[in-house]
Structures are given as C-alpha cells and as structure tokens.
Amino acid sequence: MNKNLTVQEMFEKQPKHHLAIILTILVIGSLTLWSLSAISVPAISEGGITIVKSIFKALIDPNRDWLFTLRPIGIPQQMLETVAIAFLGTILGAILALPLAFLSSRNITGRFYSFIGILSVTMIRTFPVFVLGLMFVRVTGPGPFAGVMTIGLASIGMMTKLYVESIEDIDKGVIEALDATGANTLQKIRYGIIPQLSANFISNSIYRFEINVRNATILGLVGAGGIGSTLIWAMSAYRWRDAAAALWGIIIVVLVIEFIxxxxxxxxxxxx
Amino acid sequence: MIKFDKVGKTYPDGTVALKEVSLEIEQGEFVAVIGLSGAGKSTLVKLINKMIGVTKGTLTVNSIEVNNELKGKRLRKFRRKIGMVFQAFNLVGRTSVIRNVLAARVAEMNFVESLLGLYSKDDKIKALEALDKVGILEKAYSRADQLSGGQQQRVALARTIAQDPSIILADEPVASLDPITANQVMKDFERVNKDLNITVIANMHHVDMALKYARRVIGIRDGNIVFDGPSDKVNEDLLKEIYGRNITDEDIMFKDEDEAEQIEF
Amino acid sequence: MKQNKLNFKQWFVENTKILLNKLTVQTESVRTYTLLDGTKVIEPFSKTPIIAAILLVLSIISWNVTNVNLGDLISRFPNFFSILYQMTDPRWAYYERVIGPMLDTIQMSFLGSLIGALLALPVAFLSASNINKNKYVLSFARFFLSLVRTLPVLVYAAILTLAFGFGVFAGTVAIGIFTFGILSKMMYENIETVDLSAYGAIEATGASKPKAFVTSVFPKITPAYLSYSLYSFEINIRYAAILGYVGAGGIGLLFDDRMAWRRYEDVAILIIMLFVVVFTIENISRYLRKRLS
Known part of the structure; x- marks a missing residue:
C-alpha cells in the first residue's frame, strides 16, 4: 500500500522537461522564420552554374606552373609569405598578451587591475581582423608587414584569455618557497610562475599559430600581404585555374600545419 | 643563535597567535615545536625568517634584528641564510628535480644570469651535492612530479641545503607523508643537522616523530610556551599539559607499536 | 673598480662558453659534473637550445620575407593612434544606417549556424570511430571534414557570391559550410567519448538497432550538441560581420565603405554596435550553455 503511494508520488515528481523543450523549439522556430523572412533564395542563374562548374573543373586541374614555380609570384612564395606573417604575428601576439594576461589575472593583481586588463582585451577583440588590417595598411603601407601587425593584434584577445586561465590556477606554494630563499619579484615570476605555465603557453601559441595561418590567407584582400590578394585577383578576373592553384596552396599548407x-x-x- | 625576547604576534584581524615568548636556540640544535593546531607553533617558526612579521618584543637571528626595518634587499639577503621546507613541498612539478634545487641559487645570481637561467658549473655541482646528501642523486634529471611524496620532500630539503643555510625551518614537513616515508625524511633532517651543523626548527603535529628525532622540544599552548627542554624529559603528564587533553591516535603517526618497531630495522 | 671589470670579463667568458656549448655541441665533457666524493653525474642532452635555435632561424626568415621595418613602424605608428583618436568621437546619428545590415548579419549567422548544425550531426556519426566501424568511410569522412575546415569563411563567401550573386544568401551558405566543418569535428570527438555499453544493454532488451541507438546515444550527446551549436552561433557573428567585404551581405559592406572613405567616426559606431550585439549574444549563449552542462 505504502509502496504504491511512493511509486505514484515519484511518478508525479518526475522532472518536467516538456516546458523547456517546447520553449526551446518555439524560440528556435520563430528565430528561423524571422531569419528566413529576410533571406530570399535566389534562383541560380545560368552564369552562376557555369561559374560553379568552372571552379570545380579548375580544382581538379589547377594551374600547375603557378602551383610549383619558385618565382616571386608563384604560389609557394605567396604561401611562404602567408606563413611568415602568421608566424611573426603569433610571436608578436604572444609577447603582447603576456603582460595583459598577468594584469588580467585576479590572483596576481587583484580585482581592480584584472578588471582593467579584461576590459582592454575586450576592446581590442571587438575590432574585426580586416578592419585592423585596413588600419595597419594605412599605418605601415600595404604589404606583409601590415599583416604581421594585424595578426599580432588580432591574436591578443584569445591568447590573453587562455593565458589567464592557466595563470589563475598556478600553485602559489612555489612562490612562497622562493620568497623564503630571498628571491626578488622578477626572479619569483621567472622561476615560480613561468615554469608552471610554459607548457600551456607553448601549446596555446601553437594552436593560435594554426588559426593565424588561416587568418593570414585572407589578409591579402585588404592589401596586408599573403596569398589572399592573388586569390581575389584571380577570382575577379575569372581565372579559375589560377584561383584553384591558390586554393590548393592554402589547403595543402593549412593541412600540413594542422597535422604538425x-x-x-x-x-x-x-x-x- | 636565535633569540626571542618577549616576542608576540597579533594578526590584523585581532587573533593573538603568540602572547609573550622568550627563548634562545643555539647553532646546531634540532628543535621540534609541538602543540595543538592553532596553538601558534606555525607562527613561531614563520617569524624567524619574517614570512610573518613580529608585532611585539624583539627577535634576533644571528645578531640581526628581525623587525619592520628589515625589508627589501636586506630582507632577501637575510633570508638566503635560512632555508625553509613546507608541508606541501612547493616544488615546480613540471620541471626537473635539479632545476628545482637550483632555484635556491637564484637569489645569489645577477639579473642577466637569473633571467636566462644560466647556472654556473659550481651551482650545478652544489645542487647535485645537495641531492646526494638526501640520497636521491639518481633522480636529478627526472621531472619533480614523477617522484613520490617522500622523494619530493627530500628535493625540497636539498633545495634548502643548496642555499648554504645556517638554519632550516620546517613547517609540518612530514604531515602529508605516510609513516614510513615520514621516518625516512626525518632521518634526512637528522643527518643534515648533525653533518652540516645546521640548526633545524620544525613544527610538528605528530608527537612521536617529534620526540624521536628532535633533541629539544618546545610545547606551545594558546600562544604561550608551556614546556621547553630535552626531548627525553617529555612524559605523558607534560603532553597532557601541552595538549590540554590525553594524547589520541590523531597525534601520533604510528598507531601500532609493532609497526614502529619494524621501521627501526 | 679594476677588480670588478676583471670579474665581469671572467663571468662573460665563462657564460659565453656555457652558452656556446649549449647551443652547439653539448659535448659530454661539458655535461659531466664531478662531485666532492668523486661521483660523476652526466647531465642529459637538452633539446631546448636546439628548439630555440630553430625558432630563431624561422623568425629571421619570416622577418626578411615580411619586410618588417622597425624604423617605419616607430615613425609611422602615431598614425595608428590618430585613427584611434578619430574613433573616440563617434557620429551617433549613423546608427540608423547600421540597424538593417546588422539584423542581416544576425540572421545570416543564425540561419547559417542552424544549417551547419543540422548537417553536422549525421557526418559526425559517420566520423566517430566507435560508431562507424568501416575504416575507409571513416577516413574519407574525416579527410573531407579537414578539407572543409581548411578554407576560411571569407573564401567560401567569395566563391558563393560568384555563384549566387551578391547578398545575404551567399553569406548564409558560407557560414553554414564553416559551421558544418567545425561542429562536425567537435561532435565526433564528443561522440567518441560516449560509453556504448548502454547501447548494448538496450539492444539486449529486444529493441531494434535504431531504437536502441536513439534511446542510448542521443540523450548523452544532446547537451553537448546544443552547447556546441550555441557556441558556433556565438562566434559566427564575428565572422558574419566581415562577409560583406566580398559582397555577401551584412555590416561588412559598411565597414569596407566607411574605412575606404576614412569616416572613422562612423567606423566607431559600427564597432560599438558590433560590440553590443556580440556581447549580448555571447552572454545569453554562455548562460544557456552553463545551464546545459
């Protein structure tokens, strides 16, 4: 008798997810309808189909001379420039993110300064990559140097965030021990904090480098160096086999770097 | 020589950790500070290298007065001669054992050297010698976090030895170790104390360990010294006075007499 | 004074020796230390100097390839601040022009995320090694996914505008492809962590294979799936914001236009509004994701 009652009670007590599920579906549904209302699906024109066909044809048969030549305008040179931009940009970003990360870590500087640090990082992060690119093109003139600066600044946000996470869970005991040996502040950072963080820092930097290579492939669009300018030029001139060569250049290099x-x-x- | 003259410590929040303590410790002594947790034994030890500042009375360590005037460069120079071992070892787990020991030499190095981590050959030999003294020379190039707790505490001890200290302070050095390794680590402390004539001052939770290895015992209760004398003079009545109650299993490491006997051999 | 100089010289010579040995040969004689009691300890060979040297060489090559010029940078860097300074006085009235394209941007990234999320799930199952036992299909699916992920959104958008004409549709599809690429990867990695023993247990009760699958695997991955999809939506706003640059709709077009005319006071409005939108969506999404986990 008693047992029956418990079963009955438990049945009634079962968590009611229905409401949450219905609400979710409703929200997603209405957002979808709202979004669809703004987007008209264009009928693909004859021209469009030809273009898509040509692109696929070109991808199978790209301009091989371009893809393998070592001349300055060839794809290998362009990709080298792209990777170089990403590499120096990552180093620049890592260096700039380090002081910001220490500033933004609560356990190092306290509530007030960490807030200031996080605020400045958020402000930097708001600038879309290519707006930064356009700004730097105006500062240093067009070319890969502007790309390095752009990638460097664009990396700060994510790198700082990842750094802060690892700084905030360091073991403070080591610092206490160094304090007891008579080490000064700089030495405490160098021997107490950095060794605890270096593996994480290196891993984060490599990860960001991977992202930066992808970002660097589009910088050419705003004149900040790399393969992007070639790609866009070839596409706007309808030179599909040249564009395909550039695409293959990007695909191969990105895959290799991702693998490593x-x-x-x-x-x-x-x-x- | 360490001299406490009517030393007291009150924390900013008003807690009185030490009331008025006077005592002298000669060079080369092995002192254990015992008492209940919260009695002030940790405070007593940490006052000596000014990890905690004195608020009352005068404390002199090797004829240097440890007061508010002692700070910055002078404090750091003063601390170099005092080694410290912690309950949680406080090693950098990711780096090699020898680099952890070499960290003790950092305070002696100049700016450029310490920034780049350029240890001299002498420093490296010194670190290796220190590791040899605690019997884990063969682990020098292993990563610290691959070692057992007892081995890690030995690395920490080696780190303080590499500092060339005249005093080693130990804050609950064996509290987080199992009884057998605790014994081994305490033996290392004993050897360092005898061979190198370094003063060892350890605050210890476990009475049996304290009585076994220290030659002098200081009993603290509610911020006052209630006993100060050779460890063989400590008897059950005295312990009762220090602890304010009977000794329980909590206060000793070896619950089983036989187990303790076995360790001897 | 003289004493000091001599010491410094000694110090310098000795450390240079150590450094050179570290960077180059690291001969065994250098790495051997003799203790007082005669024990010899050999320091293991360190890879750090070699890695440092490789990084240095790569930096020098990159430095030359990218024509980095510090002199130029220092002399012309004030320009950067002058641009930033012009942004400190935004032209607020411009916001009216931004609202429409901003809504387009949000719609683009929402619909794109939704399309990508729907397509990602089946491919994720196909790429999960604990579900798909066919090695060839598995490797093919995974290779296909890495291929999709190599190209940046902007490149997809550029190609799609050529096919579909300029506008929001090309952008939506580009976002969809991009979301599909990253979400499939995150999902198959998640599916691979699911313990399939429940699947066997339910199958043992006599349920059909698909039924067993739906009741055992789905509940375990649903929270992660929703959470990752939200995350994609969250980051897609930033990507969608630049697609207009190649004509794929949204505020990117305005960014391009205002930057070209050097109307930094308008660019400031764009950035502020983008910030507000991104901040709001990120926080709602983070709140929802926290509730999900």
Missing part, C-alpha cells in the same frame, strides 16, 4: 600542430600539442599534453 596537433602532434606537437598532443605530445605536450601527454607530458603533463
């Missing part, structure tokens, strides 16, 4: 980056980071993580 994943392996290094996995090795670092397993050494934890």
């Amino acid at each position: 980056s994943t392996r290094i980071r996995r090795k670092l993580a397993s050494a934890e």
